[in-house]
């Protein structure tokens with residue numbers, strides 16, 4: 425839901441060693457998709473482990489507004505009675521996607537090839553974010569978008585009555601745009617083709633196959649060529665949502681920088697399109713053991729044993745790794761502050777159009793905590809201060825961005841003086857149990 429209540433400041437103080445098991449909630453990307461694909465299948469999709477964060481709850485409400493029956497049975501246990509591809513009904517009211525770029529962009533995709541119109545809005549963060557990146561390809565199917573200047577929400581999308589399939593080369597590495605085009609292609613006759621130069625998270629492709637769509641991926645000189653055959657009947661599925669590696673990043677990184685820590689983080693995805701942070705941390709010298717590799721909910725996972733790592737070194741993060749760790753740069757820049765030497769993050773300009781301008785939010789907050797930062801449009805460089813070296817003693821602005829809020833609370837767990845975030849309320853969008861989980865490990869958080 426758009427609109428936030430009063431800001432909720434929160435302060436993190438230097439923590440005792442973290443101990444125990446950090447079982448993080450379900451993956452946000454897969455949770456959105458389970459609801460959306462469930463709504464487009466015919467019959468009942470059963471979901472376990474659904475993330476009950478606000479972003480996902482907003483997608484559940486949207487699917488109801490388009491005519492699907494979405495029922496919560498128990499914590500994480502939901503069913504969706506889908507209406508089939510092309511079976512959506514026109515919503516009677518504005519669709520409010522709250523803080524969620526994934527929600528609004530995927531939902532625009534799945535209604536763009538059905539003859540109806542829908543009006544979308546979101547909170548102050550989402551209303552600033554560019555929607556042209558999805559409405560441009562959706563217009564090739566025949567949809568029309570009427571938004572504010574610069575392609576911003578609120579926006580009305582008029583779906584194509586006679587959609588045509590498209591062939592689209594992604595101009596930005598974005599799984600949201602890729603997924604919006606694939607979802608639109610579901611209700612277009614013939615083959616829709618999406619070409620991505622750099623691989624991005626592949627949950628849509630994996631799940632579409634699971635739901636019975638005809639889809640194949642070829643690797644060619646132009647990158648991944650994904651071909652989807654339109655107008656399938658999607659079969660309902662049982663979806664067991666694996667844990668979210670982007671949420672796991674917070675306890676993992678906290679344990680790396682809080683002296684004496686030793687924790688277990690079970691079931692962290694090792695999907696190559698999501699595990700860039702973990703590769704980077706290992707290269708920096710993080711002590712992480714990847715135990716018990718297996719498959720859960722269709723994703724390769726491992727249990728991570730994470731110990732305090734006082735000798736991490738700054739590295740140059742390979743720019744081509746960015747799509748596989750795009751949401752993890754804020755927390756990586758915190759870890760980099762506690763390493764020695766420079767950590768150089770290039771090719772990261774997409775961070776400027778996330779829930780906030782994440783390069784700016786991290787740079788300003790870390791500088792206030794005493795860290796030296798260099799930045800340009802596409803680059804963030806952190807000059808590490810070594811283990812225990814960050815002074816802290818500052819308030820960071822979170823700009824309605826959950827990952828900025830969690831990153832600075834983790835920073836405050838290891839810095840010399842406390843770190844306050846001006847507003848911790850956005851954390852509910854992706855990680856509603858963050859405070860309880862972290863304090864259960866030993867974090868010292870206080871409301872102020």
Ligand code: S3P
Pocket residue numbers: 452453454526597598599600601603624625750751774
């Ligand atoms: C997501 C894709 C990423 C990521 C977002 C979730 C998804 O965005 O930042 O949190 O579920 O497809 P982009 O694909 O726009 O980079």
